[in-house]
Amino acid sequence: MTSSRQSEREPIQWYEDPEDGLACYSSPIRNYVYAQSDDDPNYWVAVRWKTPQEMAAEEAAEKVAQARLEARKKAAAAGDKRRTALYRLSDSAGQLLYVGISAKPLQRWTQHAAEKPWWPLVSTMTLEWFDSNAEALAMEALAIQSEWPQHNVVHNGQAAQ
Template identity: 50%
Template sequence: MFRTSDGGPIQMYEDPYDPIVSYSSPMAGWLYARHPKIPDYWTAVAEEPTRDRAEETETGQGRRSKKTNRKARVSDDSVRTALYRIRNADGELLYVGISAKPPQRWGQHAADKDWWPEVAGLSIEWFDSKTEALAMEARAIRTERPRHNIQHNGTDVPPKV
């Protein structure tokens, strides 16, 4: 078991988008519960509700009234997003993409891309926002020229293999 510098156990928190991944601090906007069998491990159980926050104020007659202050809904841009690269056995870059849930996205590729059987390696890089990941994806495609990307690759038709 891993320990902190003061000897205490490290608390690990499940990534709500990819349960295979965990972190040493919880992700903002999620509620966690202690795992029933794994000590010092917390699982993401639900997104924090986006509900009206009420403030009670005293009225002149001793009654309480509620003022509501709507909590802003988190936009897609604040979702941690992964940039992934898919390579063949020779190390050739086949595809670059982004996803908040990479394993699920890879499953989609496996189901509908004829090049998927060539896949021998996957790498992943996380960004704090979808906007940042989109920009890095476009840059990676333009500079690294993956074989199966069409958008940002300087062509409107799929490359010939």
């Protein structure tokens, strides 16, 4: 007899091992793309290797998720509840000029406008809000290291232009 708790569970998903036709696993093999089997909705068939770009994108997403989790824990431990925005400033061609954070982005942009010689190039501004300053700081560092904004100095090892 099955308990009501067991019957409410999702069925186990099985992923084939493309290198061993007899083996299958309850989680996908990392470097393969899978498609759902036509015969069994709980069985997934490996259809191809992931491209280097797909693997790099997954690694980057995992890095972001891990950094966010660590930052959330740090914020919770410190009682950091200061809502903070991560902003990206780009030129008309879509070139990323600058990445920063601020609890008051409009005030910060006013400061940039008064102080930064590159400010007249800015044509696009985007905001992403976070529940803590710690999380925004972590995401800012990742964004600068992975997106290489032209005018950031901190986190990218480049000199400002």
